[in-house]
Amino acid sequence: MSRATGLVIMSTADHCLVDDLAGGLHRCRLRGRRASRPVCGDRVRWTPGAPDGVIDGIEPRRNLIERGDFRGRPRALVANVDRLVIVVAPEPAPDSLLVDRYLVLARTLAIPMLLWCNKQDLVDRPSAQTLNTLRARCHRLDIPVLAGSTTTGAGLPALRDQTRGETIILVGQSGVGKSSITQALIPALSLRIGEISATSGQGRHTTSETTLFRRDDGGALIDSPGVRTLRLDHLGSEAVDQAYPEILEAAGACRFRDCRHDREPDCGVREGLAAGAIEPERFENWRRLRRETDTADTAERGG
Numbered sequence: 001m002s003r004a005t006g007l008v009i010m011s012t013a014d015h016c017l018v019d020d021l022a023g024g025l026h027r028c029r030l031r032g033r034r035a036s037r038p039v040c041g042d043r044v045r046w047t048p049g050a051p052d053g054v055i056d057g058i059e060p061r062r063n064l065i066e067r068g069d070f071r072g073r074p075r076a077l078v079a080n081v082d083r084l085v086i087v088v089a090p091e092p093a094p095d096s097l098l099v100d101r102y103l104v105l106a107r108t109l110a111i112p113m114l115l116w117c118n119k120q121d122l123v124d125r126p127s128a129q130t131l132n133t134l135r136a137r138c139h140r141l142d143i144p145v146l147a148g149s150t151t152t153g154a155g156l157p158a159l160r161d162q163t164r165g166e167t168i169i170l171v172g173q174s175g176v177g178k179s180s181i182t183q184a185l186i187p188a189l190s191l192r193i194g195e196i197s198a199t200s201g202q203g204r205h206t207t208s209e210t211t212l213f214r215r216d217d218g219g220a221l222i223d224s225p226g227v228r229t230l231r232l233d234h235l236g237s238e239a240v241d242q243a244y245p246e247i248l249e250a251a252g253a254c255r256f257r258d259c260r261h262d263r264e265p266d267c268g269v270r271e272g273l274a275a276g277a278i279e280p281e282r283f284e285n286w287r288r289l290r291r292e293t294d295t296a297d298t299a300e301r302g303g
């Protein structure tokens, strides 16, 4: 008989850590070798035991982030995320293609997003203009935008407010400040990491494991190196299109239904580009991502 539901905060090859939501952490194993493996963020039914408890079952997932393994096959990584927080900064200069990749992912999984512009104390840098372009773009796509600095603390209360009670995941380039934001949102971070290491018996907690940290407001933050280095191999071309509503709309005016918006006559997308309704950079990113997914589609069909 399962005693309770718990929250999986870490899942490795041979065990997972369950937060009993009453202040305790428990190491658990799966019931059988065929049992499906819970991932970080899963709600599970479990039975306590010594030395390890047992996972009896996984509650239905609201969403699941997967990443392609070395063969491009999807592997479950994180479940039940309420919001993808895309972190950008004036330094390192924003990578708009990477932002678009996260947009595709979030749209596909119907996970709400938020753009956090970090390092506002450095807004006089030349790349700040790129940042403004990105902010305007997110506004047009109805993605909330917040700005602040983990160095000065500016804007952090707004970030806490906007994501109150939510399970969030921070994504973005290396060096934009994800770890600093994690520290700011989870004041007891090093204490938690200590508890996790002690319970999992792995000695020092490796930062390469995807880990969920509960926040004081009832929400949580999932730190996932796997999501940070995400590729789009297992997503299809339709998923990419969904993240470019302005291109999809303009394509409605193309003469040919299978228009590639390249050299075809009467192309609505090229007209949109000429009229300024579509940003050239967005179009370039779209083309790039479509090339990637088209290649993946072909490989799947055995072509």
Ligand SMILES: Nc1nc2c(ncn2[C@@H]2O[C@H](COP(=O)(O)OP(=O)(O)OP(=O)(O)O)[C@@H](O)[C@H]2O)c(=O)[nH]1
Binding pocket: 118, 119, 120, 121, 122, 148, 149, 150, 151, 152, 172, 173, 174, 175, 176, 177, 178, 179, 180, 181
């Ligand atoms: N000026 C300024 N520097 C910041 C701010 N936030 C973080 N930094 C600095 O930026 C550097 C990178 O911050 P991290 O938090 O390690 O960045 P990260 O995104 O976790 O990087 P990875 O772990 O490589 O993915 C550090 O030197 C931080 O001190 C900020 O708001 N303003």
Ligand SMILES: [Zn+2]
Binding pocket: 251, 254, 255, 259, 260, 261, 262, 264, 266, 267, 268, 269, 270
């Ligand atoms: Zn066209």
